[in-house]
Amino acid sequence: MARAVAVVGVGQTRYGNRSEMTYPDLVREGVQAAFADAGLGPEDVDGVVFGTMPSMMEGVAMTHFYFADALRAVGKPLMKTETCGTTGMSLAITGYYWVASGMADVVLVVGSEKMHEGDSQATMSTVAEPFFFRPFTSGAPGIFSMLAQMWMDRHGIPEDKARDAAARVSVDHHRDALDNPYAHIKKAVTMEEVKGAPVIVYPSRLWDICPNSDGACAVIFACEEKVKKMSGKPAWVKGIGFCGDEYWFGDSDKVSWDGARETARQAYEMAGIRDPLKELDVAEIYNPFTYVELQHYECFGFCEAGTAPDRVLDGTFSRGGELPCDPSGGVLCSNPIGATALVRVAEAALQVTGRAGERQVEGARLALSHGLGGVAQFNGIMILGAEQ
Amino acid sequence: MITRDKKGNPILEAEARIPYELALGPTVHRFFEGFKQRKILGTRCHACGRVLVPARSFCPRCFVDMNEWVEVSQEGRVLSWAVTNYEYFGMPTKPPFIQSLILLGGTDCGFMHLIGGVDLSDVDRVGRIVKTGMTVRAVWRESRTGCIMDIQHFAPVD
Numbered sequence A: 001m002a003r004a005v006a007v008v009g010v011g012q013t014r015y016g017n018r019s020e021m022t023y024p025d026l027v028r029e030g031v032q033a034a035f036a037d038a039g040l041g042p043e044d045v046d047g048v049v050f051g052t053m054p055s056m057m058e059g060v061a062m063t064h065f066y067f068a069d070a071l072r073a074v075g076k077p078l079m080k081t082e083t084c085g086t087t088g089m090s091l092a093i094t095g096y097y098w099v100a101s102g103m104a105d106v107v108l109v110v111g112s113e114k115m116h117e118g119d120s121q122a123t124m125s126t127v128a129e130p131f132f133f134r135p136f137t138s139g140a141p142g143i144f145s146m147l148a149q150m151w152m153d154r155h156g157i158p159e160d161k162a163r164d165a166a167a168r169v170s171v172d173h174h175r176d177a178l179d180n181p182y183a184h185i186k187k188a189v190t191m192e193e194v195k196g197a198p199v200i201v202y203p204s205r206l207w208d209i210c211p212n213s214d215g216a217c218a219v220i221f222a223c224e225e226k227v228k229k230m231s232g233k234p235a236w237v238k239g240i241g242f243c244g245d246e247y248w249f250g251d252s253d254k255v256s257w258d259g260a261r262e263t264a265r266q267a268y269e270m271a272g273i274r275d276p277l278k279e280l281d282v283a284e285i286y287n288p289f290t291y292v293e294l295q296h297y298e299c300f301g302f303c304e305a306g307t308a309p310d311r312v313l314d315g316t317f318s319r320g321g322e323l324p325c326d327p328s329g330g331v332l333c334s335n336p337i338g339a340t341a342l343v344r345v346a347e348a349a350l351q352v353t354g355r356a357g358e359r360q361v362e363g364a365r366l367a368l369s370h371g372l373g374g375v376a377q378f379n380g381i382m383i384l385g386a387e388q
Numbered sequence B: 001m002i003t004r005d006k007k008g009n010p011i012l013e014a015e016a017r018i019p020y021e022l023a024l025g026p027t028v029h030r031f032f033e034g035f036k037q038r039k040i041l042g043t044r045c046h047a048c049g050r051v052l053v054p055a056r057s058f059c060p061r062c063f064v065d066m067n068e069w070v071e072v073s074q075e076g077r078v079l080s081w082a083v084t085n086y087e088y089f090g091m092p093t094k095p096p097f098i099q100s101l102i103l104l105g106g107t108d109c110g111f112m113h114l115i116g117g118v119d120l121s122d123v124d125r126v127g128r129i130v131k132t133g134m135t136v137r138a139v140w141r142e143s144r145t146g147c148i149m150d151i152q153h154f155a156p157v158d
C-alpha cells in the first residue's frame, strides 16, 4: 500500500527572458525558493528528481550533471526524467512514487528550461524522426493545429464558433496572467486582437500560442510522518494518472484521444472523483495552444465531447465560473517547457493551500494539474487536495 | 564569440552540429524502393488485419512481424491539415506549406505528407480550398532517390 504523500513546498522563478543569468543560477533560484517555502534545507532531502525538454534546447546534454550543484544533489541519488512537455508531470509523479514507496521521505523535484538560449521549434523538430515525419513537422504548433482541425471536423463544430471559443480562452488567460507575479506574458488582449493576429500555423494565430520562456520550478514532496512535523499547510496527492499513446501520429485517434481519457480515469479513480466538473474546484490544464485546451476539457470529462466551445463561451471555465481553469494564465502565458507541467502542480498546491495570492480561487480544496507532451503522445495528471 | 543579446546582456554564441548515419533496415528500405517505382507500399498485420503506411516491420498493437506487403492507393481522404506560416532554424521544408494527415485507400492509418498545388499567398484563404474530408492524390517527382520527398506533395482531386 502506497504511503500518503504531500507537497510541502514550491518554488518558482519569474518566467520570461532571463538572459541576465546563467542556466545553473536560474535553476538555483527555483530550488532556493522551494527550500524557503518549505522551511527545509538540502540536509532534509533524500533524493533529487530533475528534468527538461530535449536537453539540446540549450545546447548542453545531460544537464542534471551540469546542475548537480544548483540542485544540491551532490551525495544524493539524482534521477533524470524526460517526456517532452509532460516532463514536469513525469517529474512530480517520479517524486511521488519515490516517497509513496517508502524509499525516500523527502524528495526535491525540479524542472527547468532556458528557451531563449536556443531555437525551441528547431529543437522540437528533432523529436520527429527524419525518415517520415521531420520534413512535415512545424514543431508543436503544427501538431496541435492538426488536432484542432480533426476535432472541429469530427464534432461538426463550425470554424467560427471554435475560433470564438479559442479566442475567449486566450483573452481569459492573458487577463489571468496579470494577477500572476511569475507570468511571462503580461498583456491583456481582446477577442478582435486574438482573431486578427498573424497566422503562425493555421488555424492557430499568435495569441493562441504559448511563448518561449526561461524559468525553473521546484516542488518538494514529503511523507506523512515528515508532514506532521512541519508547520506549513500540505497539499496532499489525491490521485495520479499517466498514459502514453502509440508513436505513429496517424495510427491512433486524437479526437476521442483514449490516452488523455485514460489518464483522467486513473487519476479520478484514485482520488474517488465521479463528477470532475462538480468536485474539482480548479484545474491547471497544460494549454500551450488554445484549441488543445478545449479538447482537454472534453477528454477530462469537464463537459461532453463537442461541447467545449459552448461551455467556454458561457464562462464555465473562466475565473468565477463553475470550474476555473488556469487562473495562473497557464502555459499560454509562461512556458519554460521542462518546468511547465511542474508549474501546474505548484499552482495546484498553492490553490488548495489558499496561498495563490491574487489568482486564488476562493475556497479551493481540490485541484487538478496536467501535463502534455511528445507528439501529442503523453498525458499526465496529478490531483492535489487540502485534506489527506 | 561573446556578443550581446537583444536585452543587452552578454552571451556566448555557440553551435552544435553533428552528422548522423541512420540505418533504414529492410522494411524502410523496401518502402522507399517502392517510391522509386511510384508505388506506395504498406504491410498488413496477420493478427489484426490492419494495413499500415509507411510499411512497418511490426504491428505496434499486436507486436507481431508484419511481412505481408501490399500496394495501397495513391489517393486518399484528408483527415487533417494545417498551414505552417513561420520558420525555424534548419527547417527542412520552407514555409508556407500545408502538412496533412491522409487516409490512403486500402490502409488503416493516417499518412503524413504535404498538400500542394494550392495558392498559399494568403493563408487565411487556404481554408476555402483545402477541406478535411477532401480527396487528394500523390504527385511524384520526376527524379526519385528513394526518400519521403520522392512524393512532391498530394494534390486535390477534382
Ligand SMILES: [Zn+2]
Pocket (backbone or CB within 6 Å): B045, B046, B047, B048, B049, B050, B059, B060, B061, B062, B063
Ligand atoms: Zn496488428
